[in-house]
Amino acid sequence: MKDFTLHIPTKIIFGKDAIKKLGDQIKGNYNKVLLHYGGGSIKKSGLYNDVVRILKDNDCEIFELSGVEPNPKLGLVRKGVQMAKENEIDLILAVGGGSAIDSAKAIGIGALYDGDVWDFYSGKLEPEITIPVGVVLTLPATGSEASRGSVITNEDGLYKRSTGGDFMRPVFAIMDPTYTLTLPTKQTFAGIMDIMAHIFERYFTQTPHVNLTDSLCEGTLKTVIQNAYIIKEDSQNYDARAEIMFAGTIAHNGLLGVGREEDWSSHDIGHEISALYGTTHGETLSIIFPAWMKYVYKENVDRFVQFATKVFDVSEAEMDKDEIAIEGIKRLEGFISDIGLPKSFTEANLPTDKIDLMAEKATEDGPLGNFKKLYKDDVIKIYKLAK
Amino acid sequence: MKDFTLHIPTKIIFGKDAIKKLGDQIKGNYNKVLLHYGGGSIKKSGLYNDVVRILKDNDCEIFELSGVEPNPKLGLVRKGVQMAKENEIDLILAVGGGSAIDSAKAIGIGALYDGDVWDFYSGKLEPEITIPVGVVLTLPATGSEASRGSVITNEDGLYKRSTGGDFMRPVFAIMDPTYTLTLPTKQTFAGIMDIMAHIFERYFTQTPHVNLTDSLCEGTLKTVIQNAYIIKEDSQNYDARAEIMFAGTIAHNGLLGVGREEDWSSHDIGHEISALYGTTHGETLSIIFPAWMKYVYKENVDRFVQFATKVFDVSEAEMDKDEIAIEGIKRLEGFISDIGLPKSFTEANLPTDKIDLMAEKATEDGPLGNFKKLYKDDVIKIYKLAK
Numbered sequence: 001m002k003d004f005t006l007h008i009p010t011k012i013i014f015g016k017d018a019i020k021k022l023g024d025q026i027k028g029n030y031n032k033v034l035l036h037y038g039g040g041s042i043k044k045s046g047l048y049n050d051v052v053r054i055l056k057d058n059d060c061e062i063f064e065l066s067g068v069e070p071n072p073k074l075g076l077v078r079k080g081v082q083m084a085k086e087n088e089i090d091l092i093l094a095v096g097g098g099s100a101i102d103s104a105k106a107i108g109i110g111a112l113y114d115g116d117v118w119d120f121y122s123g124k125l126e127p128e129i130t131i132p133v134g135v136v137l138t139l140p141a142t143g144s145e146a147s148r149g150s151v152i153t154n155e156d157g158l159y160k161r162s163t164g165g166d167f168m169r170p171v172f173a174i175m176d177p178t179y180t181l182t183l184p185t186k187q188t189f190a191g192i193m194d195i196m197a198h199i200f201e202r203y204f205t206q207t208p209h210v211n212l213t214d215s216l217c218e219g220t221l222k223t224v225i226q227n228a229y230i231i232k233e234d235s236q237n238y239d240a241r242a243e244i245m246f247a248g249t250i251a252h253n254g255l256l257g258v259g260r261e262e263d264w265s266s267h268d269i270g271h272e273i274s275a276l277y278g279t280t281h282g283e284t285l286s287i288i289f290p291a292w293m294k295y296v297y298k299e300n301v302d303r304f305v306q307f308a309t310k311v312f313d314v315s316e317a318e319m320d321k322d323e324i325a326i327e328g329i330k331r332l333e334g335f336i337s338d339i340g341l342p343k344s345f346t347e348a349n350l351p352t353d354k355i356d357l358m359a360e361k362a363t364e365d366g367p368l369g370n371f372k373k374l375y376k377d378d379v380i381k382i383y384k385l386a387k
Numbered sequence: 388m389k390d391f392t393l394h395i396p397t398k399i400i401f402g403k404d405a406i407k408k409l410g411d412q413i414k415g416n417y418n419k420v421l422l423h424y425g426g427g428s429i430k431k432s433g434l435y436n437d438v439v440r441i442l443k444d445n446d447c448e449i450f451e452l453s454g455v456e457p458n459p460k461l462g463l464v465r466k467g468v469q470m471a472k473e474n475e476i477d478l479i480l481a482v483g484g485g486s487a488i489d490s491a492k493a494i495g496i497g498a499l500y501d502g503d504v505w506d507f508y509s510g511k512l513e514p515e516i517t518i519p520v521g522v523v524l525t526l527p528a529t530g531s532e533a534s535r536g537s538v539i540t541n542e543d544g545l546y547k548r549s550t551g552g553d554f555m556r557p558v559f560a561i562m563d564p565t566y567t568l569t570l571p572t573k574q575t576f577a578g579i580m581d582i583m584a585h586i587f588e589r590y591f592t593q594t595p596h597v598n599l600t601d602s603l604c605e606g607t608l609k610t611v612i613q614n615a616y617i618i619k620e621d622s623q624n625y626d627a628r629a630e631i632m633f634a635g636t637i638a639h640n641g642l643l644g645v646g647r648e649e650d651w652s653s654h655d656i657g658h659e660i661s662a663l664y665g666t667t668h669g670e671t672l673s674i675i676f677p678a679w680m681k682y683v684y685k686e687n688v689d690r691f692v693q694f695a696t697k698v699f700d701v702s703e704a705e706m707d708k709d710e711i712a713i714e715g716i717k718r719l720e721g722f723i724s725d726i727g728l729p730k731s732f733t734e735a736n737l738p739t740d741k742i743d744l745m746a747e748k749a750t751e752d753g754p755l756g757n758f759k760k761l762y763k764d765d766v767i768k769i770y771k772l773a774k
Contacts, residue, residue: 010394014393209630219601223598255642
């Protein structure tokens with residue numbers, strides 16, 4: 001096990017009508033709130049009205065910036081930074097999913113910085129302080145409600161880049177699973193794929209003797225798979241929605257990765273697909289992960305045997321290690337098909353003529369990953385395995 | 388799943404030489420530190436000198452209160468409260484195990500209260516604020532390094548009572564597994580029993596559909612059992628010590644209990660044994676838990692079947708549910724014997740003539756537990772099952 005620091009100060013307020021506790025978080029703490037969200041869905045559901053009423057009841061001056069898109073854009077972030085500076089905002093309240101939250105986090109660090117907020121994402125410098133960010137979560141997927149990171153897309157060049165720090169974790173996250181009962185099927189399952197991918201990026205490690213986090217990863221993965229099938233049969237099942245929603249937080253708040261080297265190459269390889277085609281993040285992961293697994297499993301076949309047997313209950317009888325590992329990957333592909341996500345560029349109706357460009361961009365800051373270091377040629381091979 | 392709030396702001400600094408990061412936590416934050424510990428073991432090991440040097444290097448004025456005993460006493464807490472008040476202490480730094488930490492937490496809340504600190508433990512009122520508590524952990528067991536609670540024994544009447552709140556979680560915990568390599572065998576395994584008991588009190592619930600926390604509980608329990616056997620064979624195994632140390636935090640920081648009704652009756656029933664005979668907390672749990680399980684399992688045999696199959700790999704073949712449940716409890720008893728702890732009053736060389744008095748005191752504030760509500764007569768039967 002490696003040394004680590006773990007600091008997750010985000011207060012999780014979870015359950016039916018959790019929004020009723022929003023006022024307790026605001027009162028006496030914040031006065032000028034930037035409400036940050038996507039489009040009309042929170043207006044249709046009534047959540048927008050609830051939030052505005054609670055903020056007003058707690059004497060807040062409300063500023064609004066809507067229009068956050070999936071794969072949130074730098075342009076809107078810059079607009080938010082300007083608003084936050086001009087109005088001395090003291091809380092950015094993201095209402096929505098990971099895009100609204102990541103965008104809010106970017107505004108938070110940008111508002112206390114004199115230069116351009118992209119400097120933090122381009123790697124020019126590390127952020128150190130932020131305006132507090134609060135969250136009302138409507139879509140479990142990215143884990144951004146308690147994570148230390150933010151991913152933003154720069155429209156100029158279609159770069160998707162990230163930054164982070166423990167100080168960037170939201171101060172609170174209101175999480176009511178009832179908001180997720182009406183999610184479209186595709187969003188539900190793309191979110192589930194994202195949750196699983198956050199665990200995979202931590203689970204597939206070369207660090208030895210990480211029993212506890214292994215078991216937490218395996219347990220969370222099994223829970224997600226089990227409840228994905230329940231939701232497929234019964235989209236209105238509150239308990240299954242609740243399991244998925246909390247699993248989304250656990251998958252990416254950092255707990256499952258402590259003491260082990262992580263590997264984020266599949267996310268990076270997938271990011272280039274959404275940067276180019278606007279593909280939903282979860283779909284890029286369902287396309288890339290099986291291909292990545294097939295390409296790298298021989299680097300540590302025992303770990304893939306453990307994955308196959310512990311997560312997908314593959315029996316070790318009458319198969320050699322390679323066969324067990326491959327069977328585990330096959331079962332993951334079967335699960336991806338069962339939840340209606342694409343396993344390839346073809347299934348996602350995406351062209352494959354830009355593979356070279358995508359591999360070039362994905363690796364322009366150096367090789368990716370740790371489980372196996374991936375150079376441009378490796379990434380091309382993974383894209384081709386995912387054709 | 389039930390609604391919940393989860394807030395664990397404790398910063399965990401974990402690994403070899405983690406003490407080197409103590410200065411970063413102190414610098415600019417604290418000036419007048421009450422160093423709180425037990426006896427000579429931290430002086431023998433050199434840890435005391437390390438801590439004092441770091442505090443001095445960071446311009447702290449150091450006040451000292453040693454003499455914390457297992458099952459920490461109200462008398463010493465009152466002395467600490469007085470010292471904290473008189474010297475305007477701004478950090479209480481507990482160096483040791485759960486006793487030093489629980490005592491430090493008590494001093495923290497007592498120092499900002501005009502009345503007697505026992506008021507918080509007797510249930511007269513709820514604490515709301517504290518002087519910050521920091522931790523350098525040397526013994527993994529109680530989980531107090533990141534938990535919201537504190538347990539103190541009132542020498543006058545031998546009452547062992549608890550209080551808590553999220554604000555009582557330590558601000559940081561320095562956790563270096565190398566400190567635990569030299570722990571006496573009995574302390575190591577009593578600590579492991581305490582860790583497991585913290586999970587049991589959450590795992591055995593009547594709340595339906597708690598898949599995620601079930602899987603986290605089961606994974607943590609299996610990890611603890613697996614690594615206990617490694618330590619039994621090789622007490623110097625750093626990785627196994629690290630797994631146990633972090634498991635101790637996870638077991639009791641609240642994560643494993645979210646969304647489910649917990650049951651703390653076994654702790655309460657065990658507390659009366661240590662209040663009367665000074666028995667190590669972990670030993671009271673190894674005595675009480677199997678008896679409690681045998682007494683209550685029929686209230687929800689499916690949960691005990693799940694425990695037997697998921698934690699102890701009991702096969703479901705050719706046994707009915709009751710037999711599987713009983714087999715799980717038997718395997719727990721086998722594990723307790725393997726790690727050299729007592730499963731009964733007899734094995735612990737304790738008298739059984741005060742059972743009635745203990746049951747009376749354990750239930751004097753009302754019945755215990757939730758899995759099955761336990762009245763005085765039930766508690767007597769459990770003590771008798773543990774004879």
